Amino acid sequence: MTRKRWINLFTALSLTASLAMPLSAVAQDAPHLKKQGTATQLIVDGKPLLILGGELGNSTASDLKYLDGYWPTLKAIGLNTIIAPVEWDQIEPKEGIYDFAPLEGLIKQAEANNVKVVLLWFGAWKNSMSSYAPPYIKHNYKTYSRAQDDKGVPLDILSPYDPDNLTANQRVFGALMGHLKTFDKNHTVVMVQVENEPGMLPVVRDYSPQAQAAYKGQVPKTLTAYLQKHKASLHPYVRDVWAAKGNKTAGTWSEVFGDSIEAQEIFQAWGYAVYLNELTKSGKAAYDMPMYVNVALNSPEQKPGEYPSAGPLPHLFDIWKAGGPDIDLMAMDIYYPNYLEWADKFKRPDNPVFVPEANRAGKTDAGGNAFYTLGELDGIGFAPFHIETLPDHETHPLTDAYRVLTQIAPIVLANQGKGTMRGFKAPLSYEGVLDETPRTFDLGGYTLTVSMVDSRTPKDTQDIAAHGGLIIQTGKDEFLAAGRGVIIRFSDAAQNSGYRVGLEQIVEGEFIDGQWVGGRWLNGDESGQGRYLRLPPEKFGIQKLKVYRYK
Ligand code: DGJ
Numbered sequence: 407m408t409r410k411r412w413i414n415l416f417t418a419l420s421l422t423a424s425l426a427m428p429l430s431a432v433a434q435d436a437p438h439l440k441k442q443g444t445a446t447q448l449i450v451d452g453k454p455l456l457i458l459g460g461e462l463g464n465s466t467a468s469d470l471k472y473l474d475g476y477w478p479t480l481k482a483i484g485l486n487t488i489i490a491p492v493e494w495d496q497i498e499p500k501e502g503i504y505d506f507a508p509l510e511g512l513i514k515q516a517e518a519n520n521v522k523v524v525l526l527w528f529g530a531w532k533n534s535m536s537s538y539a540p541p542y543i544k545h546n547y548k549t550y551s552r553a554q555d556d557k558g559v560p561l562d563i564l565s566p567y568d569p570d571n572l573t574a575n576q577r578v579f580g581a582l583m584g585h586l587k588t589f590d591k592n593h594t595v596v597m598v599q600v601e602n603e604p605g606m607l608p609v610v611r612d613y614s615p616q617a618q619a620a621y622k623g624q625v626p627k628t629l630t631a632y633l634q635k636h637k638a639s640l641h642p643y644v645r646d647v648w649a650a651k652g653n654k655t656a657g658t659w660s661e662v663f664g665d666s667i668e669a670q671e672i673f674q675a676w677g678y679a680v681y682l683n684e685l686t687k688s689g690k691a692a693y694d695m696p697m698y699v700n701v702a703l704n705s706p707e708q709k710p711g712e713y714p715s716a717g718p719l720p721h722l723f724d725i726w727k728a729g730g731p732d733i734d735l736m737a738m739d740i741y742y743p744n745y746l747e748w749a750d751k752f753k754r755p756d757n758p759v760f761v762p763e764a765n766r767a768g769k770t771d772a773g774g775n776a777f778y779t780l781g782e783l784d785g786i787g788f789a790p791f792h793i794e795t796l797p798d799h800e801t802h803p804l805t806d807a808y809r810v811l812t813q814i815a816p817i818v819l820a821n822q823g824k825g826t827m828r829g830f831k832a833p834l835s836y837e838g839v840l841d842e843t844p845r846t847f848d849l850g851g852y853t854l855t856v857s858m859v860d861s862r863t864p865k866d867t868q869d870i871a872a873h874g875g876l877i878i879q880t881g882k883d884e885f886l887a888a889g890r891g892v893i894i895r896f897s898d899a900a901q902n903s904g905y906r907v908g909l910e911q912i913v914e915g916e917f918i919d920g921q922w923v924g925g926r927w928l929n930g931d932e933s934g935q936g937r938y939l940r941l942p943p944e945k946f947g948i949q950k951l952k953v954y955r956y957k
Contacts, residue, residue: 437596437695439734439758445784445823446735446758448696450596454822455522456780456815457596457787458808461489461763464532466794468493470511476794477519483799484808487596488516489762489789491526495540498578506585513594524597524762524787527582529685530575531604533702534714536564543574550574553612560614563606566681567616576688587693598695599762600686603702603739604678605714610667611674621673625662629676630655632728643721647672667710672725674716679729686732698735699726700762703748706836720751727756739763739791743834745775749783759785773807773946774831774874777889780811781829781876784822803872803890803946810888810946813917817886821878826850830892831874832858840870848899850879852907852953857893860943862931868943875941883910885951891943896953903955909936910952917948924950 437450447454460483467473467490480488496508509525516523528538536544536552543550543564551568552560564571579600586595606612611621633640633648634655640648647668648654654662663669686697704713718726718736726736737760738752745765753759761779765772772790779785796802811818821827828849833841844857858873859865868891875889887894898905912933915924926932928949933940939951 435593436693437593439696441823443823443825444755446786447819447822448596448786450522450593454819455486455596455787456811456819457487457522457524457760457789458485458776458811458815459487459489459524459762459787459789460485460793460796461526461789461791462491462794463792464491464528467491467512468496468508470508470515473512474515477515479794479796479799480521481519483793483796483802483805484812485521485793486812487522487524487787487789488793489524489526489599490516491528491602492582493538494527494529494543494575494578495538497582498540500540501542502577504578504581504585506582506589509582509585510589513590517592517594522593523595524599524789525586525595526599526602526762527579527689529579529601530564530566530571532602534603534605534607535562537562539564543571551614551616553606553617554614555609556613558613561607563612565612565614565616566604566677567612567614567620572681572684575685579685580688580692583689583692583695596695597760598689598697599737600682600689600697600699600733603700603714603717604682605702605717606674606711607714608711610670610709610711610715612677617677620677621659623658625657625659626676627656629725629728630662632724636724640724641721643668644672644724671710671716672722675718675722675725676729678716679718679726679733683730683732686730690732696734697732698737698760699730699733700737700739702739703742705742720748723754723757734758735760735786737762741765741791742836743771743838744836745771746778746831746833747836749775749779753783759783761785761788763791764788765790770803770869770872771831771834771874773803773890774872776804776807776811777874777876778829778831780818780822781827781878783829784827803869806890806946810948814886814888814948816920817878817880818876826879827876828854829874829876830856830858830889832870834871842870849877850883850885851899853897853899855895855897857895858891859893860891860940861893862940863943873943875946880950883953885939885953886948887939887941887951888946888948889941890946892939892941894939895937896939898955904957905955906957907953907955909933909939910954912936912939912949912951914947914949922950 440449551565553563553565701717702714776788779788846855873891875892877887880886896907912928913924
């Protein structure tokens with residue numbers, strides 16, 4: 407692409423481009439996204455897939471023999487999907503010479519183990535840096551420009567403002583997706599992450615000559631049109647920066663947003679979003695399947711540049727949605743304890759929830775977070791990072807959670823987006839402090855009060871952060887609950903009806919080959935003689951419940 411064309415693209419991304427998710431145009435046989443009520447689901451071979459996943463460590467799949475040794479572990483955890491990188495330097499070892507053996511080997515191993523794959527394109531950016539670019543890019547810094555800091559010092563980060571950087575990436579990514587389309591006949595690969603955690607470090611934005619030229623240019627009409635259209639719902643971060651300069655609809659970046667650190671982060675976010683949208687389009691042109699971007703979260707005390715500036719963070723969603731209409735979703739990588747607080751921010755009508763990296767694998771709250779993500783947020787999937795080193799993987803709470811989620815996945819999928827399912831987990835704060843307040847919500851005409859502290863077990867023996875679950879209304883006055891360390895009480899949702907609510911029947915059980923096999927009847931101590939439903943704290947379980955009203 408010529409420099410002029412790139413600048414035109416940057417400044418004038420078509421106003422007519424649809425901002426809606428491109429769902430309808432997808433060939434039915436390729437993995438695609440589909441709406442169900444308020445949810446968006448990943449459809450593979452005609453059926454929705456609930457990703458019970460795990461992301462591999464960065465280098466595990468770079469050596470297929472090394473990866474091969476981990477399959478017993480991955481299978482024991484009960485994953486149905488692995489999230490695994492393909493590296494630019496392996497796929498294109500020399501300029502224009504492709505080697506797809508690493509990709510093919512990964513797919514063959516996954517297929518042999520009956521597991522799906524989400525591919526991570528480790529191309530231009532991996533955690534901000536450009537460490538996976540091939541040698542021909544790394545050495546030829548005159549053609550493939552580096553980003554620069556505010557003193558003009560080059561960084562080992564490819565500039566998103568250099569058209570040559572984009573063109574080289576588009577060529578290889580297009581070739582990769584084209585090869586995938588012909589090779590992966592069984593749709594083992596179900597989704598692709600475009601790059602990994604883009605973001606500027608250690609300064610707020612790129613100050614390379616190309617970036618400086620873009621900064622002096624006009625704010626694209628696409629962006630100001632989006633801001634105008636969504637004025638009432640803009641994130642306060644963007645809203646306030648725009649309002650401070652009088653909500654201008656035309657002008658240079660300085661004129662429209664000012665020159666504050668926030669304004670410069672907005673500029674850089676637009677640069678990344680437009681680049682990644684063009685890259686996504688090239689990939690989809692070769693093989694149209696769901697593609698997303700992921701983000702490293704910011705901690706409260708950090709400024710842009712201290713955290714990877716300008717990634718698809720909630721405070722910048724407006725910019726990314728405006729600049730990246732072909733990107734299907736923004737996904738969070740979360741290593742903080744306040745999982746629920748962050749996950750809630752990623753669920754929006756224009757953004758389905760998918761979590762490719764959740765917590766450090768050793769934490770016990772991963773299982774409860776999976777239930778919350780899939781049950782409360784109608785998530786597409788959940789995946790802890792470096793899954794192959796999950797400690798005590800056979801007995802880890804995540805393995806136990808996946809055992810139960812595998813059984814109930816068809817029912818969870820059937821109920822996503824319909825208002826018939828709720829998920830819960832005791833939230834942790836950023837500092838790791840647990841909030842034990844019970845949650846209350848209405849479901850199926852009843853008010854449910856859910857406690858994540860088990861009143862029948864000594865508190866100091868409970869790992870409350872690991873507790874959580876979900877409940878589904880399966881019929882009139884009938885529910886299915888699954889989880890661990892949860893007590894649920896029912897009352898009539900109709901105010902002042904005078905009715906009280908009792909438990910008609912409560913049975914624990916499991917699904918074997920998709921069929922419900924009931925076990926113990928729990929009318930006694932296990933339900934407080936019919937006062938509540940209790941999912942014991944030791945392990946995840948499933949119970950079916952019928953309730954009734956009386957006066
Ligand atoms: C987030 C990145 O996306 C991963 O690839 C990995 O580098 C982890 N951080 C390391 O904790």
